[in-house]
Amino acid sequence: MAQKKTxxxxxxxxxxLLKYYREMLLIRRFEEKAGQLYGMGQIGGFCHLYIxxxxxxxxxxxxxxxxxxRLTSYRDHAHMLACGMDPxxxxxxxxxxxxxxxKGKGGSMHMFSKEKRFYGGHGIVAAQVPxxxxxxxxxxxKGEDTVSFTYFGDGAANQGQVYESFNMAALWKxxxxxxxxxxxxxxxxxxxxxxxxxxxxxxxEAFGITGASVDGMDVLAVKAAGELAVxxxxxxxxxxxxxxxTYRYRGHSMSDPAKYRTREEVQKVKDNQDPIDMxxxxxxxGDHASADDLKGIDKEIKKTVQAxxxxxxxxxxxxxxxxxxxxxx
Amino acid sequence: MAIQILMxxxxxxxxxxxxxxxxxxxxxxxxxGQVLAEIETDKATMEFEAIDDGVVGKxxxxxxxxxxxxxxxxxxxxxxxxxxxxxxxxxxPATVEESQPSKAAPQPAIVAAPISMEDVPExxxxxxxxxxxxxxxxxxxxxxxxxxxxxxxxxxxxxxxAYKVSQGLLDEFGAKRVIDTPITEHGFAxxxxxxxxxxxxxxxxxxxxxFAMQAMDQIINSxxxxxxxxxxxxxxxxxxxxxxGAASRVGAQHSQCYAAWYAHIPGxxxxxxxxxxxxxxxxxxxxxxxxxxIFLENEMLYGRSFDVPDIDDFTVPIGKAKVWREGxxxxxxxxxxxxxxxxxxxxxxxxxxISAEVVDLRSIRPIDYDTVxxxxxxxxxxVTIEEGFPVASIGNHLSAIIMERAFDYLDAxxxxxxxxxxxxxxxxxxEKLALITTAExxxxxxxxxxx
Ligand SMILES: Cc1ncc(C[n+]2csc(CCOP(=O)(O)OP(=O)(O)O)c2C)c(N)n1
Ligand SMILES: [Mg+2]
Numbered sequence: 001m002a003q004k005k006t007x008x009x010x011x012x013x014x015x016x017l018l019k020y021y022r023e024m025l026l027i028r029r030f031e032e033k034a035g036q037l038y039g040m041g042q043i044g045g046f047c048h049l050y051i052x053x054x055x056x057x058x059x060x061x062x063x064x065x066x067x068x069x070r071l072t073s074y075r076d077h078a079h080m081l082a083c084g085m086d087p088x089x090x091x092x093x094x095x096x097x098x099x100x101x102x103k104g105k106g107g108s109m110h111m112f113s114k115e116k117r118f119y120g121g122h123g124i125v126a127a128q129v130p131x132x133x134x135x136x137x138x139x140x141x142k143g144e145d146t147v148s149f150t151y152f153g154d155g156a157a158n159q160g161q162v163y164e165s166f167n168m169a170a171l172w173k174x175x176x177x178x179x180x181x182x183x184x185x186x187x188x189x190x191x192x193x194x195x196x197x198x199x200x201x202x203x204x205e206a207f208g209i210t211g212a213s214v215d216g217m218d219v220l221a222v223k224a225a226g227e228l229a230v231x232x233x234x235x236x237x238x239x240x241x242x243x244x245x246t247y248r249y250r251g252h253s254m255s256d257p258a259k260y261r262t263r264e265e266v267q268k269v270k271d272n273q274d275p276i277d278m279x280x281x282x283x284x285x286g287d288h289a290s291a292d293d294l295k296g297i298d299k300e301i302k303k304t305v306q307a308x309x310x311x312x313x314x315x316x317x318x319x320x321x322x323x324x325x326x327x328x329x
Numbered sequence: 330m331a332i333q334i335l336m337x338x339x340x341x342x343x344x345x346x347x348x349x350x351x352x353x354x355x356x357x358x359x360x361x362g363q364v365l366a367e368i369e370t371d372k373a374t375m376e377f378e379a380i381d382d383g384v385v386g387k388x389x390x391x392x393x394x395x396x397x398x399x400x401x402x403x404x405x406x407x408x409x410x411x412x413x414x415x416x417x418x419x420x421x422p423a424t425v426e427e428s429q430p431s432k433a434a435p436q437p438a439i440v441a442a443p444i445s446m447e448d449v450p451e452x453x454x455x456x457x458x459x460x461x462x463x464x465x466x467x468x469x470x471x472x473x474x475x476x477x478x479x480x481x482x483x484x485x486x487x488x489x490x491a492y493k494v495s496q497g498l499l500d501e502f503g504a505k506r507v508i509d510t511p512i513t514e515h516g517f518a519x520x521x522x523x524x525x526x527x528x529x530x531x532x533x534x535x536x537x538x539x540f541a542m543q544a545m546d547q548i549i550n551s552x553x554x555x556x557x558x559x560x561x562x563x564x565x566x567x568x569x570x571x572x573x574g575a576a577s578r579v580g581a582q583h584s585q586c587y588a589a590w591y592a593h594i595p596g597x598x599x600x601x602x603x604x605x606x607x608x609x610x611x612x613x614x615x616x617x618x619x620x621x622x623i624f625l626e627n628e629m630l631y632g633r634s635f636d637v638p639d640i641d642d643f644t645v646p647i648g649k650a651k652v653w654r655e656g657x658x659x660x661x662x663x664x665x666x667x668x669x670x671x672x673x674x675x676x677x678x679x680x681x682x683i684s685a686e687v688v689d690l691r692s693i694r695p696i697d698y699d700t701v702x703x704x705x706x707x708x709x710x711x712v713t714i715e716e717g718f719p720v721a722s723i724g725n726h727l728s729a730i731i732m733e734r735a736f737d738y739l740d741a742x743x744x745x746x747x748x749x750x751x752x753x754x755x756x757x758x759x760e761k762l763a764l765i766t767t768a769e770x771x772x773x774x775x776x777x778x779x780x
Contacts, residue, residue, distance in 0.1 A: 032362075032380040035380060038338065044341045044578030096756035096757055110755070160513060160515055254340065260487065317759075323759050323763060327751055
């Protein structure tokens, strides 16, 4: 169970690059629009944007297959878009309307889709981790060869229930990929100030869990690392810890004083490591697309996103009788 | 097309803010994601980013402008190829008019109730203080006078508190006594219990009490029960504090009142202040108390100002209720944020000729039964008001006590006004319905007074 750093780049077609480009851009434009709607008072409460982290979920979804399950924290919009959930339904949940994925009752942090096997949308830091292991238990129990993608943050990685889950997942050889989305900050606390050891991919070692770390700004590397992890799990070898190093451009939620890191630090990542720019470069340099093609794609995506915003604002508030429904079946 | 940039709402409760600084000037090219301005609210300074590419056409609000209302146009951005002369600036209204969501639950106006300050000497002067400052002052005073008092929790030090309650404490007391923890509630609550066994007086801040559920076992099984289990040899002289109850639009997992949960546990003291004076005086008493004290605050009250007496070392005893308003016809019993509904209802009822006595429990373990019973014996009617769920509520418990101790004095059954028996919904209209309202309190009073 040697700990290894993964840095693989597969030979990749223009079509595939374009697919990732579109998927990541959809997330970015969607999140920008959500931020704007928040500023206009259309979205309330918390709203945690995924801008900067797009390559993580797009890369890992590229390694998933039909039937795999996934769940994450409150920073969940992108995970839903990436597994094919309807942007209109997500946006209408953000505005708290009846056409939202949870009928407006869940909000930004709490959405689900049985069809896409997306199990939330969890507001309590790390509470999704044992649940993700439990999904893997169900997969294994039913004799499926599906895996559970269990996403959590660098801050969440210090919660005790993560290690309880590691132990049981290893003990029972559960097909779960523990994906640590290490964006280096938990609210205003940098990883260095919260973690006694910074290498999250080694944290399963004591339980006998294989781990790897990957550059999460590179969608191709993420996909390749995801494929290794998935193969490990599907082969019946038990859990896998995948640390994905990424960066959040925006504040933790909408109201963030931004005092815990410098503006220069953020700018440097945007300038040098942006996951979307990287694929854009590859598309242009490999002659897979022209600048005009890419502009066209952007326009089209902006249209999809604007349509989701219009939909989310036009949708009526939930019927007041919904207050008392869905408490018990 | 010219794009109007509107003053953004950066928190659910923000209505206006200061445009502290422009980071771009007219004529600058901007990209989506670029920081345009710094905006200040009462809680923090925040960065505001562009979401479109273009050129800054006009800055409509100058740097340093205060009280800029949310949704006021503050700048105009021109998209590729436009020039500022040809673009129409004035009539690009905010596009979102249709089907506006209901506003978040309205805040009842602060009611100028006659405050009975029975516990302060005559001639005392007062300073208007927010609940947030009062809590900070209480901690600072106790930390100055007792070296063994320290604060730990998530974001309490460098970030100055997630809700800015610990503002300035790191500067004054240093990192040894103001400790940032990782997000590990069960672990750090247990560490604090151990530190208390070891002779220190920890104040544990939970970012909100929703997250204290992660730490429940240490609070109840370790902190609350050890004194008893050790035959009185050792206990946990400490405070667990933080915001409790619903904030605004934060959904089911972040909007719950835990008052009744903790009130259930022998071995704990539980307080839930409403005013800034009580917040300060009770927190100081809690820190000095040799027992574990659960101190329930409320995010919606943090920014509210109240008069706090200018008394050195002002404390409020735990376990003593306060009569905010005297009355003859009905007793309203509440605590914490419930008090705003009780006071507002009393004010409105007075206009209709119904005189309500308003009792603020302040402490919910121990409860000052005597004050409640004395009031009910006078008014013969009682309505309780709290934000928590209806089943096994504090109101249920009070009803039982009133029945035991004042049955013959009651002219009507006691009514408990509570939050609805549902997880907190996110949608604005449903959230409003889930919370308790002043109208519900008034209607309950009319029922018990047969009006
Ligand atoms: C148990 C618990 N404690 C505290 C919080 C408040 N909180 C919400 S998100 C967060 C930071 C989490 O950081 P990380 O796990 O790194 O995820 P990221 O936000 O970076 O995606 C905190 C402290 C919470 N929701 N739940
Ligand atoms: Mg993080």
